Amino acid sequence: MLQTRRSLLSKGSVAAAAGVAVGFPTIASAQQTFNWKMTSAYGKGAPFYMDGPGSATDLAKRIAEMSGGRLKIQVFGAGELVPAFEGFDAVRAGTVEMNHANSYFWTGKTAAAQYFTAVPFGMNFQGMNGWLYDGGGIDLWNEVYAPFGMVAMPCGNTGVQMTGWFKKEINSVADLKGLKMRIPGLAGKVYARLGVDVKVLPGGEIFPALERGVIDAAEFVGPYQDRRLGLQKAAKYYYTTGWHEPATVSELLINKAAWAKLPKDLQAIVENAAAACNVISEGWCQKANSDAMQDLIKTQGVIAKPLPDAVISALRTETDKVLAEAAAKDPMTKKVHDSYMAFKAKYDRWSEISEEAYHVKVRG
Ligand code: CA
Numbered sequence: 501m502l503q504t505r506r507s508l509l510s511k512g513s514v515a516a517a518a519g520v521a522v523g524f525p526t527i528a529s530a531q532q533t534f535n536w537k538m539t540s541a542y543g544k545g546a547p548f549y550m551d552g553p554g555s556a557t558d559l560a561k562r563i564a565e566m567s568g569g570r571l572k573i574q575v576f577g578a579g580e581l582v583p584a585f586e587g588f589d590a591v592r593a594g595t596v597e598m599n600h601a602n603s604y605f606w607t608g609k610t611a612a613a614q615y616f617t618a619v620p621f622g623m624n625f626q627g628m629n630g631w632l633y634d635g636g637g638i639d640l641w642n643e644v645y646a647p648f649g650m651v652a653m654p655c656g657n658t659g660v661q662m663t664g665w666f667k668k669e670i671n672s673v674a675d676l677k678g679l680k681m682r683i684p685g686l687a688g689k690v691y692a693r694l695g696v697d698v699k700v701l702p703g704g705e706i707f708p709a710l711e712r713g714v715i716d717a718a719e720f721v722g723p724y725q726d727r728r729l730g731l732q733k734a735a736k737y738y739y740t741t742g743w744h745e746p747a748t749v750s751e752l753l754i755n756k757a758a759w760a761k762l763p764k765d766l767q768a769i770v771e772n773a774a775a776a777c778n779v780i781s782e783g784w785c786q787k788a789n790s791d792a793m794q795d796l797i798k799t800q801g802v803i804a805k806p807l808p809d810a811v812i813s814a815l816r817t818e819t820d821k822v823l824a825e826a827a828a829k830d831p832m833t834k835k836v837h838d839s840y841m842a843f844k845a846k847y848d849r850w851s852e853i854s855e856e857a858y859h860v861k862v863r864g
Pocket of ligand 1: 661719720721745
């Protein structure tokens with residue numbers, strides 16, 4: 501009781517100081533508590549996604565702390581409440597209020613969803629944040645999901661991912677022909693055009709398939725996550741060119757009706773906690789990947805190198821075609837594509853003389 505009175509008092513004082521009238525609805529909603537459920541496309545305990553700084557459980561913890569327990573979110577790993585890729589339908593139906601995953605899993609529902617996770621040959625973490633937060637990206641994301649009764653926001657980022665693991669060296673585009681590779685999504689479509697026999701396997705099946713030679717190559721995430729699967733024990737060539745996922749955004753998907761019921765201050769807490777996790781998770785990836793890459797090269801005999809220029813060029817050409825075809829088929833995808841590419845064109849010019857120039861010419 502004392503606690504409630506005290507928080508009401510402080511809320512009243514802040515509002516009074518800001519010259520805001522405090523009415524009954526504000527006070528009533530400030531007392532209300534919410535118990536929500538959040539599902540994930542990733543298994544319980546998965547580093548970065550489910551556990552650790554900026555993960556789904558960290559996000560829920562931050563929201564509970566910031567709201568003084570007024571918004572409690574119970575987090576479920578893939579398969580605990582709904583299967584990995586059914587979070588979209590669960591949030592849409594209102595079975596759960598939130599899902600933590602990546603929007604590119606939903607391209608079967610709406611093709612435009614690809615742009616809010618990662619675009620091959622697209623923008624890095626900084627550019628992506630620029631577009632999402634300040635370039636209209638989040639507004640478009642919500643426009644894309646409006647017909648499904650959902651809203652979304654970024655809540656994590658892996659940074660640039662690695663091309664992946666290959667049993668044999670790739671010296672030319674011809675070396676890709678007939679190669680059996682685990683690679684999901686849009687990048688898989690691009691590889692397929694260059695003759696790759698594309699396989700889509702869940703994370704847990706990648707190592708045995710690569711080790712037994714069921715596949716010749718595999719993409720997963722980056723040094724830390726890949727080493728955790730043991731991929732370095734099944735293939736020695738680690739290609740580093742992150743053309744396919746230059747900055748992979750984690751998505752916080754929210755049922756719109758549930759969102760509308762939250763008081764403004766709780767909405768602000770969710771938005772700020774998600775933004776914090778976006779930065780904190782990416783920071784964690786930089787540390788974890790720096791350590792893991794050093795270990796892979798120095799102590800595990802991994803040969804890490806970029807893809808040959810001719811292969812990158814062929815991948816770029818096919819990516820442009822795949823993106824253009826998807827945009828031509830669907831007006832919403834075209835709208836998102838045009839916004840993303842317009843932002844990217846300006847950002848690339850700015851990045852060339854700022855971040856990139858620093859890395860190439862200054863840092864050494
Ligand atoms: Ca990946």
